[in-house]
Structures are given as C-alpha cells and as structure tokens.
Amino acid sequence: MMLRLWKWYQNCLAFHPVKTQVISSGFLWGAGDVAAQYITHTSAKRRLKISDAEADFKVNWKRVAITSSFGFGFVGPVGHFWYEGLDKFLRLKLLQQPKSLRFVATKVAMDAIIFGPLDLFVFFTYMGFSMGKSVQQVKEDVKRDFIPALILEGGIWPIVQVVNFRYVPVRYQLLYVNIFCLLDSAFLSWVEQQKDAAWKQWLSWNSFKERGGSGRL
Numbered sequence: 001m002m003l004r005l006w007k008w009y010q011n012c013l014a015f016h017p018v019k020t021q022v023i024s025s026g027f028l029w030g031a032g033d034v035a036a037q038y039i040t041h042t043s044a045k046r047r048l049k050i051s052d053a054e055a056d057f058k059v060n061w062k063r064v065a066i067t068s069s070f071g072f073g074f075v076g077p078v079g080h081f082w083y084e085g086l087d088k089f090l091r092l093k094l095l096q097q098p099k100s101l102r103f104v105a106t107k108v109a110m111d112a113i114i115f116g117p118l119d120l121f122v123f124f125t126y127m128g129f130s131m132g133k134s135v136q137q138v139k140e141d142v143k144r145d146f147i148p149a150l151i152l153e154g155g156i157w158p159i160v161q162v163v164n165f166r167y168v169p170v171r172y173q174l175l176y177v178n179i180f181c182l183l184d185s186a187f188l189s190w191v192e193q194q195k196d197a198a199w200k201q202w203l204s205w206n207s208f209k210e211r212g213g214s215g216r217l
Contacts, residue, residue, distance in 0.1 A: 013171060021174050022076030028182045029071030033064050035182075066130040074122055075181065076174075082115055083173045099166060107165040108158050116157060120149050153184070 012020040041057045086107060090096045096103040124145050128138035160180050168176045 009175075013175075017171070018077060018080050021080040021178075022072055024175065025076035025079065025178050025181070026068045026072035028178045029075060030064050030068030032182045032184065033067035034059055037063065063131075066127065069130075070123060070126055071181075074126070075119070075178070079115075079174045079177065083170060083177075086110060087170045104162060104165045108161045111161055112154065112158055116153065117150060120146055120153070124149075157184075 009020070009024075037060055038057060087098075090103055090106055091098060094106070096106065121142065124142050125138055128141045133141065160177075164173050164176050
C-alpha cells in the first residue's frame with residue numbers, strides 16, 4: 001500500500017511538480033493545525049483541571065482551512081521554486097560542488113537567513129489578517145510571536161536541513177520539509193494560540209528592547 005502510494009506520488013511529482021507540492025503542503029499544514037488545536041486543548045484542560053465530560057475536543061475547521069490555505073498558497077509554490085532555485089544558483093552561479101560541505105553549509109545558511117524568517121513573517125501576518133484582526137493587532141502579534149518562534153526553530157531546522165541538502169534529491173526536498181512541516185505547522189499554530197504566554201513575553205521583541213535598554217541580558 002505504502003509502496004503504491006509512493007509510486008503514485010512520484011508520478012504526480014514528475015508530471016505536475018508544482019501542483020503536487022501545493023496540494024501536499026496544504027494537506028500537511030492543515031493536519032498540523034488540527035494537532036496544534038488538540039495540544040492546546042489538552043494542555044488547557046489539564047491546567048484548568050477540566051473533566052473530559054465538561055470539555056470535549058472540537059476542531060475549529062475555519063482555522064484549519066486558513067492554515068491549510070497557507071500551505072496551499074505560500075509553502076507549496078514558494079517552497080518549490082525556492083529549493084529548485086537555490087540548488088541551481090549554487091551549482092550554476094557559484095559553481096559549488098553538489099553535496100560538498102561548502103554546498104550544504106551555504107544552503108543551510110541561506111535557508112535560515114532568507115526563507116526561514118520570511119516563512120514565519122508571512123505565516124503570522126497571514127494568520128492575523130485571516131482571523132479578522134486589524135493592522136495594529138497584526139503588528140503586535142508579529143512582535144509577540146516572531147522572535148520566540150525564530151529562536152526556537154533556529155535550533156531545530158538547521159539540523160533538519162543539513163540532512164535534507166546532503167542526502168535528499170532536490171525534487172523531494174520540499175516533501176521532506178513538508179513532513180517536518182506537519183510538526184512545524186503544529187508548533188507555529190500552537191505558538192500563535194499561546195497569545196501572551198509568559199515565555200513568549202520574555203522572548204518577544206519588546207522584551208529584548210527593554211532588557212537592552214536597561215543594560216540587562
């Protein structure tokens with residue numbers, strides 16, 4: 001069954017690369033949001049000591065659709081052209097040897113500096129506007145969520161991408177990333193749903209400015 005599914009995916013990717021990446025990205029990001037909602041619900045239930053009978057888990061399908069649309073509209077198409085373009089740029093423009101240490105390190109660095117922050121910024125901005133928030137509210141949400149998410153993801157994604165850029169063929173790199181995005185979308189959705197949690201306030205942009213201004217680290 002899994003072998004047939006994999007062959008079917010390979011066939012779709014060969015004939016419809018962008019469409020296949022878009023659909024798989026949307027599906028995985030939607031699934032990740034469902035996971036994030038469940039995690040948030042479970043943690044809140046434990047914290048507030050609510051019984052199962054009093055708080056059944058209900059999926060917010062509107063939010064799932066919004067998050068899934070982010071996968072469809074941004075991660076899928078942009079991710080496809082990013083990984084394809086990055087590989088061609090390093091091989092054809094910088095003339096780096098594929099799979100070499102320098103090649104992999106450059107890819108990881110560029111992905112962390114360019115695509116990673118862009119992905120986070122677009123995600124939090126898009127989620128804010130999609131939920132009907134004002135420009136000012138979205139700005140505050142980005143200030144609150146961007147730095148904490150960037151710091152936490154910065155310790156994980158470079159490791160994931162080293163394996164990706166070293167061992168995974170270019171055509172499958174977005175699929176590899178999307179598998180981890182199932183966890184990543186759950187994480188980002190969870191971060192967004194945490195609102196003004198204490199740990200986020202400590203890692204937020206405003207907190208950094210306050211600590212810097214008072215001479216504290």
